[in-house]
Amino acid sequence: MPDHLHHYIGGERVAGTSGRFGDVFDPATGEVAALCPYASAAEVAAAVEIATQAGRAWARASIAARLEVIFNFRNEFIAARDPLAQAISREHGKTLGDSHGELGRALEAIEYACSMPQLTKGEYSLNIGGAIDNYSVLQPLGVVGCIAPFNFPAMVPLMMATMAVAVGNAVILKPSERVPSAALQLSELWVKAGLPAGVWNVVNGDREAVEAMVAHPGIAAISFVGSTKVAESVYQEGCRHNKRVMAFGGGKNHMIVMPDADLDLVADHFVGAGYGSASQRCMALSLAVPVGARTADALVERLIPRIEALRIGPYNDAASDFGPLITRQAQQTVAGAVEAGIAEGARVRVDGRGKQVAGYENGFFVGSTLLDDVTPDMAFYKEEVFGPARGIVRAGDVAEAIRLVNEHELGNGVAIFTRDGHAARRFFEEVDVGMIGINVPVPVPAGYHNFGGLKRSKFGEGHLFGPDAVRFYTKVKTMSARWPEPKESADGAGLTMPTNT
Ligand code: NAD
Numbered sequence: 043m044p045d046h047l048h049h050y051i052g053g054e055r056v057a058g059t060s061g062r063f064g065d066v067f068d069p070a071t072g073e074v075a076a077l078c079p080y081a082s083a084a085e086v087a088a089a090v091e092i093a094t095q096a097g098r099a100w101a102r103a104s105i106a107a108r109l110e111v112i113f114n115f116r117n118e119f120i121a122a123r124d125p126l127a128q129a130i131s132r133e134h135g136k137t138l139g140d141s142h143g144e145l146g147r148a149l150e151a152i153e154y155a156c157s158m159p160q161l162t163k164g165e166y167s168l169n170i171g172g173a174i175d176n177y178s179v180l181q182p183l184g185v186v187g188c189i190a191p192f193n194f195p196a197m198v199p200l201m202m203a204t205m206a207v208a209v210g211n212a213v214i215l216k217p218s219e220r221v222p223s224a225a226l227q228l229s230e231l232w233v234k235a236g237l238p239a240g241v242w243n244v245v246n247g248d249r250e251a252v253e254a255m256v257a258h259p260g261i262a263a264i265s266f267v268g269s270t271k272v273a274e275s276v277y278q279e280g281c282r283h284n285k286r287v288m289a290f291g292g293g294k295n296h297m298i299v300m301p302d303a304d305l306d307l308v309a310d311h312f313v314g315a316g317y318g319s320a321s322q323r324c325m326a327l328s329l330a331v332p333v334g335a336r337t338a339d340a341l342v343e344r345l346i347p348r349i350e351a352l353r354i355g356p357y358n359d360a361a362s363d364f365g366p367l368i369t370r371q372a373q374q375t376v377a378g379a380v381e382a383g384i385a386e387g388a389r390v391r392v393d394g395r396g397k398q399v400a401g402y403e404n405g406f407f408v409g410s411t412l413l414d415d416v417t418p419d420m421a422f423y424k425e426e427v428f429g430p431a432r433g434i435v436r437a438g439d440v441a442e443a444i445r446l447v448n449e450h451e452l453g454n455g456v457a458i459f460t461r462d463g464h465a466a467r468r469f470f471e472e473v474d475v476g477m478i479g480i481n482v483p484v485p486v487p488a489g490y491h492n493f494g495g496l497k498r499s500k501f502g503e504g505h506l507f508g509p510d511a512v513r514f515y516t517k518v519k520t521m522s523a524r525w526p527e528p529k530e531s532a533d534g535a536g537l538t539m540p541t542n543t
Contacts, residue, residue, distance in 0.1 A: 053239025171542025
């Protein structure tokens with residue numbers, strides 16, 4: 043019998059009461075591993091009530107008290123990395139090494155949140171005029187909703203919610219219903235760290251829970267990460283309900299390869315950043331764009347043996363380079379995208395279609411695939427393909443390569459590989475993409491820099507982590523204060539606009 047999972051509200055495990063559950067799979071075997079409760083609007087409302095109460099007290103806790111909890115959490119998190127990696131890999135299917143990589147990135151976000159006292163210091167101007175002083179302070183918003191995708195079951199929730207908690211908010215986190223266990227484990231760690239009950243809450247569910255969160259008047263802000271279509275609708279609905287919303291969507295990340303690049307290095311990076319985690323990363327390289335026919339032919343010649351050598355298998359087989367996709371539906375969608383690309387004229391250079399893993403015939407595996415001669419009019423080019431099928435788009439010159447990047451509707455990440463500093467600098471200046479790599483294939487910035495795409499990869503203001511996230515999770519209040527001299531007397535009301543002299 044698969045396990046029945048729970049919510050985590052008010053510092054304890056809470057059973058689902060809606061009567062709705064969804065299957066959580068072991069994607070390598072295709073078997074149901076657990077049942078995830080899907081919260082109703084009433085369950086969301088009950089969690090918001092608890093978070094509101096807890097959040098009021100937490101917002102008033104001293105900076106020292108809050109900081110102690112964040113430091114404790116960091117230590118609990120480090121100690122729990124192995125069981126967390128197991129939970130991630132079991133439900134997501136990514137290799138254990140990949141899960142540990144995810145947790146390493148999450149740790150950066152936790153450690154950045156330890157700078158909260160410095161980051162939330164306000165501003166002060168003494169005597170702006172007439173002995174009046176100005177102060178600006180950052181205060182928490184109240185209850186914040188965080189809605190996460192399946193592909194980073196611990197990292198994305200922690201990137202959103204650790205800073206939100208550190209600056210004094212209470213959080214309702216809705217993990218992806220495909221991978222709920224990591225967030226539940228994190229809840230236990232927050233308790234061990236001494237976080238007051240009700241400040242961190244996990245409400246599991248699907249679209250119904252998301253819609254309830256977006257509409258609930260007790261939630262001040264929504265931070266969302268997921269596919270572009272859902273990100274856009276969450277953003278629009280959230281704004282309609284007068285919330286502060288930042289919503290991050292998908293990516294179609296180009297790798298521009300200049301004729302002077304070291305093509306062996308490029309091939310290694312394209313394979314690692316393109317196929318790692320079965321390409322289920324928003325920052326995965328989707329397309330290589332070699333500049334010039336000779337560069338393209340030489341690159342493809344290097345890519346083919348590397349891609350053919352990739353081993354797919356279950357997460358706990360040390361020989362696996364990457365694992366299965368998240369669901370049977372994802373497997374079918376990626377297979378369909380490859381077929382459509384071929385039908386539209388792309389040329390198959392590595393064919394992973396129908397590939398099976400011995401002993402795991404019911405798993406959601408897709409073999410690594412490379413399509414050449416991909417062109418911008420193809421659906422395979424336009425849409426995010428969230429699985430190990432990557433493409434080659436041949437460009438005549440660097441101007442064409444930049445135009446391709448800028449005309450794509452998504453703008454999450456992009457990379458250029460070159461030895462020419464001038465070309466790299468021009469590229470950085472001209473591309474309309476949020477995160478740019480110069481000889482770096484996955485340009486995810488460090489936890490203390492801003493993370494976020496442009497165009498239809500991000501809706502709303504704010505960044506997932508970094509200094510902008512601090513501003514997103516706080517409101518600014520400004521005070522003007524004057525303390526009259528004890529003997530100063532009023533000299534009548536002035537009705538003109540006061541000036542600072
Ligand atoms: P998804 O959009 O299917 O789901 C994301 C969240 O939204 C989940 O919690 C899910 O329960 C909820 N949801 C799904 N459908 C919904 C609907 N119709 N209405 C309301 N809520 C809904 O995304 P996913 O498949 O879990 O994650 C993969 C996607 O996330 C990819 O597109 C990937 O590029 C993107 N992603 C983006 C970033 C980024 O920083 N830009 C990071 C990670 C993942």
